[in-house]
Amino acid sequence: MAANEHKDKKPPNAGGKGGQPLVIAKTLAEAQRLKLDRLMRNPDKPAPIPDRHKQWTPRAPPEFVRDVMGSSAGAGSGEFHVYRHLRRREYQRQDYLDKTSARYNKEQAYLDKVEQNRVDAEERTAKRRKKREKLKLKKLTAKKAKQDSKGDQEEAKSSSSSSEEEEEEEEKEAEDDAEVPSFIMGKK
Template identity: 40%
Template structure:
């Protein structure tokens, strides 16, 4: 769909050709989506404000001097302008506070995630060492101690030396 002259030639139905990130946190809205929606709203507002004519009411004519009601008209216009400026200022302060809060929140979440990752790594190392220790003790029990070292026989006779066979033969006789 192409935009018409009425909407400024802009495609209001689509997302303007930009890719929008979809939230993966279980139904919440992503910060990227909100920023793009906010930008779209600001563009629309700017376009509307540019196209709306400024109407100044209660203007005095070229030949008129200041009468008794001009002061009250001036005060009313001044009050309206002051109200508009204060609304703009409070709106700016709110947006600034929200942006700062979101920045601090993201920093806190990032720091918490780093701490969690560090503790997770520590737990995994501890678990791995415990597992290695357990397998090491199981291997020590199942395997003979050293194959190169001979253990003495219980009866005092050795199978390897010829002397013990002779002694064993002597005992039989």
């Protein structure tokens, strides 16, 4: 009886390596989690990164066809299947060439559009740069004109203050010499 009990019992690490229990993923998320857990157990070990799948390319057409099938009577019953296979392969090759040329045309159109956008952006930038430079030059000339007018005003003030003083002295002398009028025009 003890032998039967021993057969029914499974060891604690049944199926797993290194004492890990065997876990079967029921969903894709669990499978991904298990893979990540296995990778994270030993972070120093490099992770396997699969190579990119190579794109399918059709077999090149034969350079020289030795068994050209004619339309003569007497062709065997197996010749139709050979013809059908060759025809299917040629259609696949033509479809592949059409798809690659369409992809190439799309890529060229995209690259042309990117280049056109770059040129347009450069033109807008140049236009705005020119406008900024023009505005900056205008501000500088206005600033210089303002400084020049301030300088002229200061000179005018200094010369006008001396001329005003002279006029005041002349008015005082004229008032002293003249009779005092009974009314004064223009003064309030």
